[in-house]
Ligand code: LRH
């Protein structure tokens with residue numbers, strides 16, 4: 001009998017020291033966190049273009065997310081953004097659970113209120129700090145109600161001009177406010193992830209601009225505080241994979257906000273601009289998983305997407321985002337780690353690079369197809385979706 005494409009690929013991989021069944025089992029462990037806000041009307045600060053079928057409430061976002069998971073494979077959960085997803089939270093939980101889905105990280109929105117003009121958690125006005133902490137605690141309560149196990153905290157705090165603020169005072173306020181939220185999160189069994197961003201909305205300084213500062217706050221708070229790495233939040237040229245590897249070692253990498261970018265925080269489909277960066281990052285996760293000391297730290301990293309589509313059709317773009325993440329992860333699983341380590345120890349610079357790139361250049365589409373087949377999904381996720389009834393019906397939404 002003729003061998004299938006997958007069987008030929010598997011034989012080649014096994015010859016290169018890769019246990020293909022292990023790779024397929026590891027793919028089962030990849031739990032993608034899908035952002036609800038990727039299905040709603042969205043745009044830039046210039047304009048938001050209306051698209052037929054944009055999800056109008058949390059329940060419609062869950063329906064869209066269900067489609068993404070249905071075509072891309074098993075594993076995946078929906079992430080809320082509060083108050084964008086404000087609704088009857090008990091009903092939301094029932095709705096999600098009825099579909100056999102779960103809640104991923106709950107994201108806090110502390111950036112759409114006039115009171116936040118001069119900051120939130122580090123605002124010099126005690127009343128505003130209190131208001132923000134109340135918002136944070138409310139989000140933790142919502143997380144508790146829906147059964148979300150982690151919270152993402154990102155703040156707009158910063159300044160626009162030299163002299164506007166005293167860094168030291170702001171650090172003190174930030175820490176105090178974060179601590180209040182942290183204590184409540186711990187009491188509710190919710191992990192607390194702090195997201196940094198170098199720029200935007202403030203131009204001169206941001207109070208949590210980088211991984212070092214986020215790690216500083218996380219360490220001050222306690223073990224349940226970790227760092228969220230959003231790929232679009234760095235200076236040009238920063239090696240994000242290196243940051244990832246350090247945070248895994250320190251047991252402080254809480255989550256990713258995966259996306260891609262050209263010049264700013266563009267929230268584009270992951271892997272469309274810089275697939276090598278995505279691979280390098282996932283490679284650090286897999287490297288962590290393969291070492292005893294770092295295995296649990298690397299396995300606990302939440303693989304969240306933070307994407308928002310300006311002109312792309314949304315469910316389709318989300319499907320491609322998940323597929324690109326699965327592709328990068330599958331490639332990272334194909335790295336012959338023993339061989340790579342030896343080449344690195346031998347200081348074989350080009351040999352080590354070749355070893356890594358061999359995995360990167362492997363076409364994993366047949367591997368992912370086999371993996372999906374084993375979960376009862378036939379065919380290409382994107383093509384299947386655009387030929388589905390749901391695709392046609394979605395456009396009829398009001
Ligand atoms: C900020 C950010 C943060 C927000 C999201 C909508 O740029 O990455 O994670 O919650 O965008």
Ligand code: MN
Nearest residue numbers: 195230257306
């Ligand atoms: Mn983000």
Ligand code: MN
Nearest residue numbers: 230232265306
């Ligand atoms: Mn962002």
